[in-house]
Amino acid sequence: MVISETQKIEKHTPEKRMPLFEVASNFIRNNIELGHLYPGLVLQEGALADRLDMSRATIKRALEIIETETLIERFAGRGFLVSGGDTSPKRANLREITLVHSNAQEESGKPSWLRVYDDVAFHVTRSPVFGRCRIFETLMAEEYHVSRTIVRDVLARLQERGLVQKNRTSRWVVEPLSSKKIRDKYELRKILEVAALASSKLPHRHLQDLAQEIGALPRGEPITSEKWTAIDKQFFDMVILSTSNEDLATVASNNKLALEACQSALFSLGLPPDTQSIMELGHVIELALSGSTSTASDMLAQHLEKACNRTIAQLKITAIIAPPTDFPSYLQFSQS
Structure with a gap:
């Protein structure tokens, strides 16, 4: 059996889960293409976060990605709406309108720790550039609507990879990248x-x-x-x-x-x-x-x-x- 060069690459490339912001990007992009999210519709971060069971930070990152593709645009300097045609701001309840979830639904069905791990890792890995920071378990639990047990599980996994540490007072910290x-x-x-x-x-x-x-x-x-x-x-x-x-x-x-x-x-x-x-x-x-x-x-x-x-x-x-x-x-x- 002949193994192709592409298969060789895939064989030795560690399997990576799709980050939640990419899942959210695909969800929004797909629904724009299907017309469910139509020109001028205001994309509220909070409503989309509730719809996908993700954090607002994740949704914001997804919207910024899609903005670079010109599928959406900023308006009044404080939000996004769908581009194309009549782009006068139109508001609808994004929690109730018909939207296709596809793989976003599968992603949301992951175990609780896995559902938030990629998003936390994204923020944790880029924070050392800007200095030392502390991670607050209670605020993280509120951000992702999970228990502190789940939060500790996520942080423990990040600790195993050397991305977060516990200091002498048992507080979770991310050390600066000197x-x-x-x-x-x-x-x-x-x-x-x-x-x-x-x-x-x-x-x-x-x-x-x-x-x-x-x-x-x-x-x-x-x-x-x-x-x-x-x-x-x-x-x-x-x-x-x-x-x-x-x-x-x-x-x-x-x-x-x-x-x-x-x-x-x-x-x-x-x-x-x-x-x-x-x-x-x-x-x-x-x-x-x-x-x-x-x-x-x-x-x-x-x-x-x-x-x-x-x-x-x-x-x-x-x-x-x-x-x-x-x-x-x-x-x-x-x-x-």
């Missing part, structure tokens, strides 16, 4: 990812396509954060996660998680993607495809060292910027 922590994580990336590259079964055809995509990028011109993130993910999935050592792939993925969240948070502040970083990945791919694994490994190590320095330089900017206002109330930033 320059030292970033350097430590990149140092670990060099160890793990260089080792993964050496043992990878590279999907040559797909990597050639990615190399061509990178080569076609306009030199000296910025790229979008979405394009940067997509290329970076494809490289990681095909070059690092195609290692035959599944434990190595898992550890490498977990180590990169906080850095991915850091980059996403920096993009959200308006910091531009670094095109040079993507070009460096292109060089690694070219060397790997030519069979020069040792030289490709050296190039990857150099790329990670440069990426580390760039990230630290960008992180310094956040010291003078207040955290975004869309963090849920159960995450509260402090100086101590």
Whole structure:
């Protein structure tokens, strides 16, 4: 039996659940396409949150995603309505009108801890960029309409991944992502990812396509954060996660998680993607495809060292910027 290159990638890529904000995005997008959410209809966060049994923070993130697709637009600076045709604001009870739930209904039927885990993880992983914060169990339980037992279960699972900690007074906290922590994580990336590259079964055809995509990028011109993130993910999935050592792939993925969240948070502040970083990945791919694994490994190590320095330089900017206002109330930033 011949295993395709795509199957090889999927085999070594850790299974990921769809984040709740993506489930909410699909739900809203689908109902706009079906006409159930019609032009001009005001999309109230609270009503959609109740309809999907999700937090308002999750719905807000979903609406912001769909806004970039021009399916909805802001009005009066304080909300969203469906684009197209007559966009004069129209209000209806979103808790009662006919809407198709599809996979959103399945997602809401997950066990309680699983239903909120992805949303909590999303906020927790991007908060260290803005400093130390404390997690309040009671407020989290109220946010997601679950018991504190469920909240503790979620936090314990995040603790296992090193994303949250308990301090000496048994309070849940998220420690800030300092320059030292970033350097430590990149140092670990060099160890793990260089080792993964050496043992990878590279999907040559797909990597050639990615190399061509990178080569076609306009030199000296910025790229979008979405394009940067997509290329970076494809490289990681095909070059690092195609290692035959599944434990190595898992550890490498977990180590990169906080850095991915850091980059996403920096993009959200308006910091531009670094095109040079993507070009460096292109060089690694070219060397790997030519069979020069040792030289490709050296190039990857150099790329990670440069990426580390760039990230630290960008992180310094956040010291003078207040955290975004869309963090849920159960995450509260402090100086101590």
